[in-house]
Amino acid sequence: MIDIFKKEIKQGLESNPKTLPSKYFYNKKGDALFVEIMNLPEYYLTRSELDIFQNKTQELITALQLNVNTHFELIELGAGDGLKTKKLLSTLNKQNYKFDYLPIDISLNALNLLKKDLLGTLPDVSVKTQQGDYFEILASLKQSNKPKVILFLGSNIGNMNDEKAEQFIYNLGANLKPGDKLLLGVDLIKSKDIVLPAYNDEKGITAQFNLNLLERINQELDGDFNLNKFKHQPEYNETQGIAKSFIVSTANQTVNIKAIGASYNFEAGEKIHTEISRKYNDALIKNIISNTDFALDTKILDSKKYFADYILTRN
Numbered sequence: 604m605i606d607i608f609k610k611e612i613k614q615g616l617e618s619n620p621k622t623l624p625s626k627y628f629y630n631k632k633g634d635a636l637f638v639e640i641m642n643l644p645e646y647y648l649t650r651s652e653l654d655i656f657q658n659k660t661q662e663l664i665t666a667l668q669l670n671v672n673t674h675f676e677l678i679e680l681g682a683g684d685g686l687k688t689k690k691l692l693s694t695l696n697k698q699n700y701k702f703d704y705l706p707i708d709i710s711l712n713a714l715n716l717l718k719k720d721l722l723g724t725l726p727d728v729s730v731k732t733q734q735g736d737y738f739e740i741l742a743s744l745k746q747s748n749k750p751k752v753i754l755f756l757g758s759n760i761g762n763m764n765d766e767k768a769e770q771f772i773y774n775l776g777a778n779l780k781p782g783d784k785l786l787l788g789v790d791l792i793k794s795k796d797i798v799l800p801a802y803n804d805e806k807g808i809t810a811q812f813n814l815n816l817l818e819r820i821n822q823e824l825d826g827d828f829n830l831n832k833f834k835h836q837p838e839y840n841e842t843q844g845i846a847k848s849f850i851v852s853t854a855n856q857t858v859n860i861k862a863i864g865a866s867y868n869f870e871a872g873e874k875i876h877t878e879i880s881r882k883y884n885d886a887l888i889k890n891i892i893s894n895t896d897f898a899l900d901t902k903i904l905d906s907k908k909y910f911a912d913y914i915l916t917r918n
Contacts, residue, residue: 605823609862612820615875616860616867623816623850625762625878629710630819636812638684643808645800649686651910652756652788656687659903660694666901666914667752667784674701676747679754680737682706685717687756692721692728703729703749707740741778751783758790758910761881768881769891776896776917785897785915792844792882793909802837802846802880810835813848813877825861832856836874844882849874888913 615622641649714732733740813835817828832854839846852869859866897915
């Protein structure tokens with residue numbers, strides 16, 4: 604893992620403009636900060652999808668067309684703390700559905716915490732944690748003949764541009780069989796006054812989360828980023844429906860990363876692009892899946908119509 608981390612950080616910092624992969628936000632500190640972010644008043648995304656999972660659980664189960672007598676695999680990509688999924692797991696368990704829950708995450712820490720929590724709260728649910736790359740794990744699970752339901756929640760698909768999102772969903776389809784389901788959670792296009800504060804909270808937790816990526820490079824790759832000389836900067840284009848996060852250098856400076864054996868110069872005001880957060884509507888979703896093996900079945904909205912869970916079926 605450290606070699607891949609080193610390689611991708613090097614590639615990003617040698618790009619023009621500079622970039623850093625958002626997946627590396629998530630170490631032990633990053634996991635804890637993101638849990639804080641999800642509870643912030645400005646961060647509507649988690650509450651919106653949680654609203655669906657809490658108040659429309661049966662609608663989700665019905666839309667997924669699950670058979671109570673058929674054992675299936677419920678596979679969550681980027682499970683995190685499983686906050687939303689627990690409501691679905693609990694209802695499926697109470698209704699005597701037969702299934703294994705397979706949370707996949709890059710963070711072993713997050714998986715261990717989730718498994719411990721579920722052992723205490725839902726001891727009857729079969730939990731098989733999977734650490735690593737989504738597609739490597741899905742490829743290994745492909746041999747199983749059990750029907751599969753993939754959960755990709757939290758508008759994580761929005762961390763990709765549309766071309767990558769289409770390729771991602773196509774690759775998911777390549778690892779599934781006809782009739783398998785994908786529950787895709789996406790944030791809907793909204794006005795700037797709602798979206799921008801979600802990435803720029805008053806407490807500065809999101810700023811800490813973004814800058815923690817530099818701290819992680821310092822710790823794991825022997826870098827010397829001075830966090831006091833960088834700041835978090837979010838931007839949102841309401842017309843396009845795209846939010847972006849940047850780390851901005853506040854001074855002319857040079858950063859050394861010993862594990863990479865390289866130095867990087869930054870100008871005052873220079874941006875490092877760390878994250879994209881795409882917002883969607885029906886037309887965008889239909890366009891993204893148009894060249895994949897999925898068909899759109901159902902769309903389930905939260906009470907404020909901020910967020911949508913789309914149910915897709917593998918053809």
